[in-house]
Amino acid sequence: MLTTLIYRSQLNTSCKSIGLEAIIEKAKRRNSELGITGILLFNGVDFLQILEGAEESVIPLFHRIREDKRHQGVVELMRDYGPRRRFDNVGMILFDLRVDTPRSVLERVLRYSKLDSYLTSDDRVFKFIQTYITRPKPQTIKGTLFSSGDWQLEAEQAPFDKSLPLQPNQPCQFAFQPIVEPSEGKITSIEALIRGNDGGSPEQFFKAISSEDIYKIDLETKAWAFSLAEKIGIGDHKIAINLLPMSLVNVPDAVEFLVDQIGKYHLLPEQVVIEVTENEIISGFHQFHSAIKQLRAAGIGLAIDDFGSGYAGLSLLTRFQPDKLKIDREIISNIHLSGPKQAIVKSIVSCCTDLEITLVAEGIEKLEEWYWLESAGIKRFQGFLFARPQLNGVGQIHWPRPAC
Numbered sequence: 001m002l003t004t005l006i007y008r009s010q011l012n013t014s015c016k017s018i019g020l021e022a023i024i025e026k027a028k029r030r031n032s033e034l035g036i037t038g039i040l041l042f043n044g045v046d047f048l049q050i051l052e053g054a055e056e057s058v059i060p061l062f063h064r065i066r067e068d069k070r071h072q073g074v075v076e077l078m079r080d081y082g083p084r085r086r087f088d089n090v091g092m093i094l095f096d097l098r099v100d101t102p103r104s105v106l107e108r109v110l111r112y113s114k115l116d117s118y119l120t121s122d123d124r125v126f127k128f129i130q131t132y133i134t135r136p137k138p139q140t141i142k143g144t145l146f147s148s149g150d151w152q153l154e155a156e157q158a159p160f161d162k163s164l165p166l167q168p169n170q171p172c173q174f175a176f177q178p179i180v181e182p183s184e185g186k187i188t189s190i191e192a193l194i195r196g197n198d199g200g201s202p203e204q205f206f207k208a209i210s211s212e213d214i215y216k217i218d219l220e221t222k223a224w225a226f227s228l229a230e231k232i233g234i235g236d237h238k239i240a241i242n243l244l245p246m247s248l249v250n251v252p253d254a255v256e257f258l259v260d261q262i263g264k265y266h267l268l269p270e271q272v273v274i275e276v277t278e279n280e281i282i283s284g285f286h287q288f289h290s291a292i293k294q295l296r297a298a299g300i301g302l303a304i305d306d307f308g309s310g311y312a313g314l315s316l317l318t319r320f321q322p323d324k325l326k327i328d329r330e331i332i333s334n335i336h337l338s339g340p341k342q343a344i345v346k347s348i349v350s351c352c353t354d355l356e357i358t359l360v361a362e363g364i365e366k367l368e369e370w371y372w373l374e375s376a377g378i379k380r381f382q383g384f385l386f387a388r389p390q391l392n393g394v395g396q397i398h399w400p401r402p403a404c
């Protein structure tokens with residue numbers, strides 16, 4: 001299938017010489033053999049390349065180019081399919097903005113185009129090219145220049161009990177996972193993740209419960225999370241718990257129950273954050289809304305969990321603004337490589353900055369993901385990179401530190 005792939009990258013200035021002419025000559029031959037056109041734009045700082053050809057040729061070539069040490073911070077911007085080629089099958093052409101004016105580069109690009117002008121004016125590929133060419137001046141793109149050698153992870157034991165024995169006479173156990181702010185070196189809260197008595201997942205735990213009992217048990221289990229929080233000594237740290245919003249609606253006096261249990265284990269309502277997913281909120285929004293009011297009146301905090309995984313998206317924030325918003329791990333995963341994910345997260349950051357909503361990026365597994373997100377303005381993180389959930393305790397935290 002005919003594919004167009006666009007990426008941007010930056011010149012690796014630590015390479016003595018890029019040897020651009022040699023790259024172009026070799027690429028011309030290689031691309032022609034593969035039936036690929038590689039339009040390469042360069043301004044002395046960064047590259048924009050358009051690769052067009054059969055999918056089975058373009059994707060492996062892109063993977064090879066991505067590994068090339070002569071450039072860095074390769075971010076895929078677009079991968080699309082189409083009925084016809086946009087460019088002549090010409091192998092490779094370089095458009096060098098150090099030599100030619102933006103206007104003449106644009107004219108030359110259009111000359112190589114096979115599309116009628118009425119099609120190019122509304123075409124995403126040509127818009128990417130136009131924006132690149134007409135940008136005021138080449139910029140170093142923040143967050144892309146990660147070098148793994150510059151960072152190391154330093155392990156530190158969290159100031160709580162590591163792991164208490166299985167708690168007897170309870171329907172469930174909890175694993176604790178910290179949410180951290182690496183720039184301050186602090187733990188901002190601890191999420192209590194439900195586990196079965198055999199250590200099984202939340203899904204397994206809830207699957208074994210009948211549908212009539214699910215909300216009652218969901219609510220009641222939170223008492224065990226508060227009890228464990230007191231036992232491991234969370235002090236004045238915050239504790240985040242997951243709750244089905246309908247548990248607040250369907251179980252009589254649910255908020256009173258939570259407030260009583262919070263007090264029983266010597267916590268304050270302001271220390272507790274209830275996490276609910278966006279789909280759960282939207283599907284019962286009207287009923288849930290009055291429960292939210294009661295929670296807020298009691299001083300309990302609210303977070304939207306897995307934000308971006310469901311169908312509500314940003315429109316949810318027009319109806320309800322939580323204290324915290326946790327960006328779904330699917331958006332976070334490999335964000336340093338994906339232009340669309342980066343654009344979405346930038347818009348979430350901007351929106352939450354305006355609304356004073358604290359953002360948490362969840363599911364962080366790589367230093368590169370953390371580095372990009374921190375550069376985009378996110379301060380709080382949760383994920384295996386920093387700390388794994390630990391049954392009945394909090395384990396080691398791994399802090400990113402500049403390598404000396």
Ligand SMILES: Cc1cc2nc3c(=O)[nH]c(=O)nc-3n(C[C@H](O)[C@H](O)[C@H](O)COP(=O)(O)O)c2cc1C
Pocket residue numbers: 023026027028030031038040047049061064065066068070071092
């Ligand atoms: C910015 C940039 C663009 C490149 N574009 C192409 C290309 O379109 N086609 C190609 O074959 N190689 C291209 N290369 C070179 C490849 O990354 C890689 O060096 C080459 O495919 C590997 O060939 P080799 O294994 O024979 O050295 C590019 C390199 C850079 C830095």
